[in-house]
Ligand SMILES: Nc1ncnc2c1ncn2[C@@H]1O[C@H](COP(=O)(O)OP(=O)(O)O)[C@@H](O)[C@H]1O
């Protein structure tokens with residue numbers, strides 16, 4: 225399975241994966257997708273091409289119809305439901321397009337929620353910063369969130385602030401894999417690049433691999449690797465005409 | 466454990482955030498609690514004060530008839546007796562060796578709807594309410610001579626009567642009763658509130674009762690025969706009959722012995738009744754009404770909890786994003802189920818606590834008022850075992866009602882992945 229048994233374990237490895245929603249044509253056919261540790265990957269593809277579905281598969285929220293998915297060497301199919309949920313909470317930080325935050329929690333509580341739900345990330349945050357609160361504050365500071373908005377409920381933050389809080393939550397406790405699903409599509413053009421640069425530099429500091437999906441290919445140059453969902457399909461002769 | 470704490474925290478915060486919508490549901494749970502627990506409290510306290518009203522009375526004696534009726538008029542001064550018992554029998558009962566005291570009662574007259582009770586000094590000496598408190602006057606004196614009356618607390622309060630007031634008694638209840646306006650009474654005493662039927666009654670002496678009826682026969686004034694109030698003393702005012710007798714024994718051990726002896730009196734047929742036994746018959750009559758009230762409160766509770774389930778279900782589609790976020794952070798579908806069920810738990814618990822607080826407030830502030838104005842004795846006290854069961858039942862029903870939405874959320878979160886609405 226692993227190409228180079230001597231080398232480091234890849235952050236993500238998909239082989240021969242197909243996925244089909246019930247009653248629909250197969251949506252994803254991925255012969256092979258590998259993300260190395262520390263690699264930042266940009267996945268392009270038009271709307272409806274299955275980018276979000278791909279992230280759900282890697283996060284273990286959906287199971288592939290066929291094929292195998294390994295995250296940090298761990299085959300997801302080998303984990304029972306609750307173990308897979310726990311694994312996701314421990315190893316993956318997720319950022320969504322919008323509606324990232326629980327509206328009734330403050331910015332700070334939204335970030336520390338990651339540690340509340342994952343003892344693994346909680347311990348890592350404490351180890352690195354002394355306490356979850358200190359880790360939260362440090363992340364919010366480096367993601368440029370003004371101190372006066374830390375205690376504000378999430379639904380009274382601007383869109384840009386919300387995305388930065390969401391990024392802080394994904395990064396808390398240093399999960400080895402950060403996945404983002406079009407996190408910039410609700411930001412205006414000049415804010416997008418600033419946000420991505422901030423996110424990528426934080427991921428780099430933490431040594432996390434990044435899987436970033438977007439239909440906006442103008443962001444692609446910031447990443448080490450670019451792929452398109454359609455590129456992942458096996459050679460034409462098997463695919464639909 | 467810390468996971469459950471997190472879920473409880475989230476459920477609380479989320480519910481607080483949606484308090485506008487949930488407020489109405491909370492209100493219906495509060496209402497259910499007040500109804501169910503309040504009703505239970507009323508039921509037990511009514512029974513309690515009923516039972517306490519016969520404290521110390523070992524036997525009730527009346528003309529033969531329904532035992533429940535005898536209790537109703539002899540103890541609660543409600544309704545009327547169809548037959549009296551002769552005064553010679555009163556003296557025979559009093560002379561039985563087992564008997565310590567007898568209180569003769571003569572009823573049938575009213576004042577403005579309140580029953581008039583004619584009795585003697587034994588009433589004051591031996592009548593007990595609420596375990597063993599004896600009667601006392603709030604103002605004036607308890608002894609009443611001819612054409613003098615002592616009022617129960619509620620009578621004085623409702624009619625705003627003071628000492629020295631002249632009042633007229635009427636013969637029987639009914640809409641247009643004949644009055645004894647030729648022989649008015651003077652108020653000489655007002656009793657302290659007791660929370661018993663005493664509060665609703667007027668007391669006169671047996672002689673006064675006889676005196677206002679000297680020129681009456683068979684419930685109507687004798688035509689063409691009038692006796693002036695100042696002339697009644699010329700007549701023999703020893704009562705010829707009374708309505709009922711309250712009997713206290715020297716020792717409760719003799720209760721059946723005394724009962725048998727009274728039943729064996731020759732001449733008129735008498736009933737000697739154990740008040741507790743007759744009381745049970747009354748409770749059985751009340752039982753049907755109680756059951757209907759209880760059923761209605763249960764229906765109110767079910768309606769409230771269905772509202773809870775419906776509101777939570779309706780809110781779920783809006784909350785799918787929220788649930789997806791929790792899933793992305795490592796929450797399992799079971800956690801999601803728990804989160805929703807916990808919301809139901811919080812809501813119901815909050816409703817219960819508010820409901821109990823309202824009840825406690827009502828009892829603490831209105832209790833004394835209810836005692837004086839309605840003769841209802843409602844005391845503030847910790848929940849009884851049965852009330853705990855009712856509270857637990859409401860809480861369990863609330864959690865069960867929220868399981869529907871919770872299970873639905875469970876399946877949402879299994880099927881959604883990251884795609885829906887996120
Ligand atoms: N929850 C779902 N149930 C059924 N079909 C879905 C669901 N989510 C997505 N799909 C299908 O998958 C397709 C791709 O969706 P998605 O992965 O969200 O694409 P993208 O993120 O690239 O826009 C949709 O066009 C839809 O047909």
Ligand SMILES: [Mg+2]
Pocket residue numbers: 275276277405
């Ligand atoms: Mg998408």
